[in-house]
Amino acid sequence: MRSFCTMGSCGLGASGLGVPSRVVTRRGYLRRPGDNGSVTTPSPTPTAGGRWLVGAAIVLLAVNLRVAVGSVGVVLEQVRDDLGMTATVAGVLTTLPVICFAAFGVGSAGSVRRLGLHRSAALVLVLLTIGLVLRSVVHDETVFLLCSVVALAGAAVGNVILPPLVKAHFPDRIALMSSLYGAALMGGAAAASVGTVPLADAFGGWRPGIGLWAVLTGVALVPWLLMLRRDVHTAPVDEERLPMRAVARSPLAWAMLLVFAAQSAAAYAQFGWFPEMLGDAGVSSGYAGALLGLLSAVGIPLTLGLPWLIARVGDRPHLSWGFATLTAAGWLGVLLAPSTLPWLWAILLGLGGGAFTWTLTMIARRTRTTAGTATLSVTTQGLGYLLAGIGPFGVGALHDVTGSWDAPIIALMLLTVVIAVAGTVVARPVMLEDTLVRPVRD
Template structure:
């Protein structure tokens, strides 16, 4: 952004170094930065409601459409699968169009797809969910890049805002959708309501990127010869991202059904998932800043894994004894996600490297993670219980903790 200025004469040159008032461009730039932060928060708030809202009424949707359990397993796998596939295209589009424009188009697609998926039968729901998750995938990859580029000295603060908004959106999606379903008697209306949030993000994002001028332009060409695929550390971080994503989307896709299987009513089961995600809101506000102040993040990764394992074992062994406690512990443990996002920035030396690592971690990581929700449902069908599925998740979290300990050691790719 630039403003035409008159030529500086010899008479006023002496006073140019100390202007009486801040330049107008500085004030407009600051306002653009604040608006961009709001846009980041609203974009992040849309990352999970599309998933958690459907999970909270999945049984009702399946029964209403006469769909099979295999269909339900496929629907729960769609988010991570789409995140992986669509995430590959995000950096390519960003280099041509700019991160800001790609995110704007993605928010427009998300708004339309949220309406589309509630219009017809099971294949329309599945197809609409594919489009929804593809749009979210673009934002997943590019919003951390926007944070790195636009707020290089406040990565912890901006990441806190981003992850807090994401957690809050997911919690609202899980908690409010069953209430809306009960109030309206229509799962279609209760799911479709969430397009309003996507539209709000779009309305703010477009002027925010235009005013700030920081993310509207196409990104600089990638440095030649740089490939994250050749970096062992990049693969370690990708593995960590994959494991925590697998666990997160199993929880977001299936936890209400696990609680229902234990004899808990549908409303309470949805509220438990909402509570679990809500727990992440205050943690996400402070964790990224705390993590960035630590020389090593290994202890954080190990501690979060231990918490998740504890909650999962409680859910496995005594699910109805203290369901709110298990939800609380798992919710804290799932703060591995903001830790993974921070690692993308801490383990890279430039925005270009952050973009490359983010694309690799999220595309490959989500493709690996997509196996989790599908396998979780299939194991339940084969065994008639959730025990085997939960034991597999516990094993995955053990691996997550080990990989996270390695990824947390201070160095860059």
């Protein structure tokens, strides 16, 4: 007889309460749920002081993941002059973050599984420190790019281990911790953008301006070194491993990937082109730069308030619809009246950017195990950043072809439809592991 076995939907478990005694995935491995139908992954049970330590370590890790990106753009002109960097090489440099986040994000799953989450976090900060220091002292543009790749490779791995770290250590505080590290990501990017020039002025040039951020990464490394003996592995038991090819068959994984890719494409387009869009409309360069800072800063309080919003909304898709609507309204303002109320358009776009942290939060909320969270994080962020690279490149290409910002802005508005529709799927109370079952024969 042919039957379909899913979590809580077929057969009676040992207790006779409708909980399945087994679930066979597409890979054919076995999962044994607990009394509540969920699958648990062994994780450390630290004391209250230990939870404070790991919580602070996660936030410090997140603060450092955008430093390598935010510190270069504001001194790019000086870097180009000193290293003799051509415009083409500078273009490669500005595209490196998205490329590295995609390539190293996808490729990190096996390494994280072997090393463990704590060792991976320590490695992330070591790579960041080495990359930041070396690129501040080199005198060749090619070596500068290679050193940037080292730092960005560390940041890419850091991106994908944040959700499973929260899942492993704070399964009861996923929304809170996700909002804290999301705000830390934004805060780190803003701090690097704002602080690099004053550091360069105070210490004699762009080299110390970008190199001194390695002090912050070194400080963040200390708590992870203290936790190496109590590491967490994303798949401590063979049958709990979720390969990417299995997750790639899940509609939930594809919806998550599309939301993340659409939001990230719009975000990197904002970082690269928003000031120029306003500048072409008559807004001064200084004011346009300040508005970009406002756009980034607006997202911090929204991110911190995300746990409350998620608790109020529950499993309804209102948040994804709201983020999509706010972003579309912001771009509509830029399209129709870019110089009239540019501060309002910046605020609307910044609020719409809350889709980023919401998606990262949902990665942990829509998985039962740390292994599932890790694989879904790699799939969503690794492939999502690869697709997101189309955003800033496509905006520039459309502007070159049409000679106007109208077509690029309309294209960015259309991306909000993807966020709304795919976000509706993500909001449904369906766990990733429940979408990976296959037919079994009795």
